[in-house]
Amino acid sequence: MRSKYKVLKMKQIVGLVLLIMLTFVDLSAEEFEGQIVFNDTIVDVIFDLPTTYSGEIKWHKLQYKVKYIDKEGNKKKLRPNDAEEIRFTYGFSTTRLLSRKAPQVGGVISSESHMFFRLSYDGAVKIFIHYRKGYSDGSYIRTLVLQKGNGALKVEQHLQSRTSLKRYFYDCPVLVQKIEDKRFDGDQLPLICQFCNSRCQ
Secondary structure: OOOHHHHHHHHHHHHHHHHHHHHHHHHEEEEEEEEEEEEOOEEEEEEEEOOOOOEEEEEHHOOOOOEEEEEOOOEEEEEEHHHHEEEEEEEEHHHHHHHEEEOOOOOOOOOOOOOEEEEOOOOOOEEEEEEEOOOOOOEEEEEEEEEEOOOEEHHHHHHHOHHHHHHHOOOOOOHHHHHHHHOHHHHHHHHHHHHHHHHHO
């Protein structure tokens, strides 16, 4: 009986420790100096961003709202409909999240009207990253999202075949020819966008 009691007690202690750890991870946040880009002005702020215990930003949460502190010290929330862009230094580079109308693609993106998308590659054809949290291990499911000019967003799942690629990049004949020649395929979207921006824009 005593051994069973000890095992039960140990399980309770382990469960309590795990709960405390998860709570700590959920409540962790770090401050980053940055800017909010509105339609007619740019404002310096301090972003209060959710992070894991290891310091990694929880990117999937930033897509819907961002907490920040203004120059008067007031704590506020910003949603994608409220601004054009947010940017801050993360690591050794400037991270930019742009507000865009979210494509309606079932569970791949979201039913939100607008979201902040993290900019991965800038140019006439932009590449954004959409983050969705994994189900079990806490990792992210990353989806590449393209935008030509001011056009609608296009998720990578709709650009896997050569036919869809040629249709999307129809206005870049030299790229279309390379796709027909099997020089590019749907697994090379970053290279395709770089080629298009350098040769056709």
